[in-house]
Amino acid sequence: MNFPIQTPAVAGPDRVGQSTAVEQSRAVAEVQAAIYVARQFPRDVGRSRSAMQAACGSMALAEKAFYKFPRAGGAVEGSTIHLAKTLAQAWGNIQYGVSEMRRDDEYRQSEMQAWAWDVEANTRHVLTFIVPHAKFAKGKVEALIDLRDIYENNANNGARRLREAIFAVIPDFFIGEAEELCRETLAKGDGKPIEERAAGAIGVFQGLGVTEAQLEQKLGRTKQQWTGADIAQLLITLKSIQRREIAVDEAFPQARITGAEITSKSNGSRKQAPPDDDPWAGQEVARPGSKGGAA
Incomplete structure (x- = not known):
């Protein structure tokens, strides 16, 4: 008895809707226009430095230019996303952004991407990373359930990667001068x-x-x-x-x-000198009740 041979159906090409086609064309045209404008109006390094120096001389920026947080028994310090965005604007011909590409509620994590593009130099830095819907607090990992907490956690992690992406496409001398000026502004008050x-x-x-x-x-x-x-x-x-x-x-x-x-x-005797590894042990320090947590 002969059985007919069934040929598996071959999936046809996906249909592209009109709105999708328009968006794709718009994106291509936007990239071409950005490159064209950047080549027609290249950055003036002297003007960029003047804009940076004026911004870093302001207390409004200087007091937001640095961060500090604890890690491994010490502290980590650096420049904030506020300074990075200001420098990107001053340097010119730079585009940047951060987006949540996918959210997986089953595994409680988000896939995100941060990028910065020097249109004139055609240098692009892209960071794709996973953000768990959790935070480390009081010595343990706590899952985030509230949607606002998840959003803020994603935004904070995205801002950190965006900062690194922007700094990756801006020259080190420009960043170093800006940081020095901001510290001088803070010192002057x-x-x-x-x-x-x-x-x-x-x-x-x-x-x-x-x-x-x-x-x-x-x-x-x-x-x-x-x-x-x-x-x-x-x-x-x-x-x-x-x-x-x-x-x-x-x-x-x-x-x-x-x-x-x-x-x-x-x-009732005199206090001994503090050991070398504990310079504060011999000082009288008021010990109020711990507030715990941030302001």
Whole structure:
């Protein structure tokens, strides 16, 4: 008995809707136009530097230009996405963006992409990465359920990768000069005397539960010895706390008390000199209750 041979159906080409075709054509035309305009109007490095210097001389940018967060018992510092975007605008002929390409609720993760493109030099830096819907807090990983928490987590991770992508297509000399100018602006402040700026910093941190003694301990000198650079360092820490990059008790940990110090106090004798690996052990530091968490 002969059975008819069935030939498997071959899928035909996918149909492309009119709106999709229009969008594809628009995207191609946009890229061509961007390259054409960049070649017709190349950047003027001198003008770009002038724009960068003017921006970095403003406290509005300088106080948002750096971040600081804890890692492996220390702290990591660097430039923020705010500075990166400002430098991209000043350098000119740069396009950048970040997008969520796919969200997988089953595995609780998002696939995202951040990119920056120097249209004039035709240099493009692309970062594709996975963002888990989770956060590390209080020594353990916590799953994120609320949609707003997931959005903010994706946005924070996307901003970090976008910052790296932008810095990858901007010359190092341009970035280095901008960072130096921002630090100088922070050190100079808004024209107020250093004593007034120090008093203002102490008042702000007292609202977060941080005492003057803790500030002095962190900077390694008394209030009377503070410089503009010290105030700038406190401002960077404050902004990182406000952006929830670091918690108050992480930025200002409680002072440690050594066994020698306890023995010295109990015997009523003079306190011994602090060991080399613990320069703060011998200091009298107020120990308020920990606030825990960021402002």
